[in-house]
Amino acid sequence: MYKISSKALATIILLAWVCFAAGAYAQAPAGNDFAKIKQSGILKVAIYNDFAPFSANSKGIDVDIAQALAKKLGLTVSFLPFPAGEELSDDLRNMVWKGHYLGYGPADLLMHVPVDPNLINQNDKVSIFAPYHRETVRLVRDTRKVPEFDNLDSMTGKAIGVEKISIGAMLLMGAEDGKFRDNIKIFPDATAALEKLKAGELDGVVANRSEIESVVGKDANFQMSEVAFPRLPSKGWVIGMAVKKDDQELVKLLQDATATLVSSGEMAQIFAKHGVTVVTP
Template identity: 25%
Template structure:
């Protein structure tokens, strides 16, 4: 219940922030001209975007309203293109299929890696993610995020079953040091109660969860970060170019940083391999 209430609160704050960005009088603001049109997008005047509604804070629903980091970025992106926005539930793993069937124009949070590049066009990145460590303290004081796999010693580590962090640590440390949980939330609750010494899991999802638990802190990366990108159909160069330019504008005017801060709080920005910062577009 607490997570649901807080998701609604953050969603309201995010909506207010977006409203402030565009709160100039309508009489002084001419209606923006769309920068892309069919066939680059399926519907005239609207960017149809796939988001993963099952994975807050990327996206989720509360009271029938869709909100999240990807929702904020996609909404701002569509505005830069002079378009409205419509959301469809599409996990990143199904991006290529949804794009090939023209169910969506773009999909958020697709990893910028060779496997993705072989199936879709990655128009630009907007945030970096990684498997990360989280630790508990006796107070709300911040923690220097310097923990590494080599430094965990024999401490008991909580992980979500079959997550990326699980497979990486299983290979590095062996099964005996890992305690498995069905969800990252359950692992972090166990960390809070002292049942495990460390938790390893998705940095973005974990950072969102620990905002409920002020004695839990991001403590370092399990492995290098990967940029997350906006994917479009491989042949859709017009939309890809337009999205890339719009993301560059959003990075320059601070909108990407604001969206990240709204949903992830104090989680530091970490560079990915081949990326100078979390808002660099390829």
Template identity: 35%
Template sequence: MKAILTLVLALLLPFFSSITQARNYEDIIKSGYLVIAVYRDFPPYSSLENDQPVGIDIDLGNKLAKSLGVEPRWFWVTPDESLEDDLRNAVWKGHVLDAKKKKADIMLRVPYDREFNYGLDGYGLPRNELVHMFGPYHQESWAIARDTQKTRDVRNLAIFQYEKVGVEIDSMPDNYLSGFLGGRLQKNVVHFVSLKDAAEAFKKGELAAVTGMRSRLQWAMSGLPDPDITGEGFEMLSRRQWDIGVAVKQDYRELANEVEYLIDTWVKGGSMAEIFSQHGVSFEKPSLYTEQ
């Protein structure tokens, strides 16, 4: 029995050490760097251009690191099957297929939503008990960019029974539009690998509209004079808009307090709006600030 227990403990030790070891705030400051997780290939938030990180979250990460007196180091996240997987891989454990890969100190652009943060899994246990989510810095929403010469004054989705609409494949708008009106829009829902590709087709006059996240549509439609981008048509969605914020490992509370203070100052003082404006995106205050 002792031999069996020793073997079990030996097998479990790497797992427990991977979720308990953490750089505290003092360690981060002494090291001189902050590891920041951002999504790969997700403009205008985070991407690489000429091998240089660019985007809203990159600018925010740089500003956070500078304010803490350290340099930023980027941890690029490739989306997994769920957000819980992304948080596990980036924040509290590390990737299951690469145990040697280091974790990030903070992760940007995660939902700031009490229902999600404190939700339970299929066993009735907390889904995100090892993660602390805080510091909302923007409100995102679903939107449609329209060519009003094709859609005219029609602001609902029924117009796409007759006109083509571009969607990023496997996105929420893809699933929603494909099933809308019993599937009557399917023949006019045109799939693209990226929102940028859909926007290029739109600019060439091949589509009447493109759907996606408002901020990404604003970025993708750059160069067009006064593009028509609104949320009209998505009124029946259960979640049309949501706040985005920051996540850290549960025991990184001192770091979280510092970051939360900085973000709150920038949201209230206008610095956050300036970051978004530099990328052609309109800043929307999170509900934490608009509902006060």
């Protein structure tokens, strides 16, 4: 995983768990209302770079969802791809309510934002809403090399791939006092790790369920399992979207359009197109 800044999302998720347990656009002023968007006929949508299966090379689940939402609003889409910042708050500032100091953004809408109470409280200039998917971390293994899986101990001594600076990497590195650290193989992204798994060069991979499904598919040689990490909520985290706080008309329209996509089955079809099963929050 990445984009949403893996480091930032990891911090958000762990903080939530701790609290529970104890081209380029000229920079525009915040506050574009829907009347201006409707007049232009264009919905500017920010999407993360290199974030398969959600947004990579102008394709992916978030790309298709944004296009479907814009169509329901009678608009066309103009995408603003961008690299994740160090913190989620950076992304919200640069791509939603202010714009980057280099003059890129803001967009009218940012896709793939965790619907997290802590994040919402820390960013009072944006509205985070319309949850459309629940993401979880899973382990996928080559059943020819690891026929049985009871818990993480079943992977002792096995080569496990993870994406650098990801939740999966962070959790696995710290699991059982670093027991698996010497067997972890680091890759630039989850897709690269999963391709090595398919090529027989790894025994397993820890990644987001959506990433695993999109690459491995229904190949019977690979089985996905839930892993209980003490610092990660078992139900994962919920993904939604964000707009400027004062764009409440746009919030209402996008909420209604998202609900329609879900109820009509179109949301599930979009995920299925990319080999992923949607998990409705």
